[in-house]
Amino acid sequence: MFIRRVDGAGTIQTPVNKLATFIVLVVFFIFIVLIQLVLLLFVKPRK
Numbered sequence: 001m002f003i004r005r006v007d008g009a010g011t012i013q014t015p016v017n018k019l020a021t022f023i024v025l026v027v028f029f030i031f032i033v034l035i036q037l038v039l040l041l042f043v044k045p046r047k
Contacts, residue, residue: 002018011017 002022005013007013
């Protein structure tokens with residue numbers, strides 16, 4: 001992500017674009033972790 005100069009769409013990756021991409025990925029992974037934690041808390045294991 002930080003190594004490439006041009007992404008798959010052909011746009012040049014500036015430091016601002018790289019930072020925006022990184023922030024989007026971090027927010028997405030935090031969202032996934034929160035969903036997993038909520039499911040872990042509310043889904044009780046079978047005995």
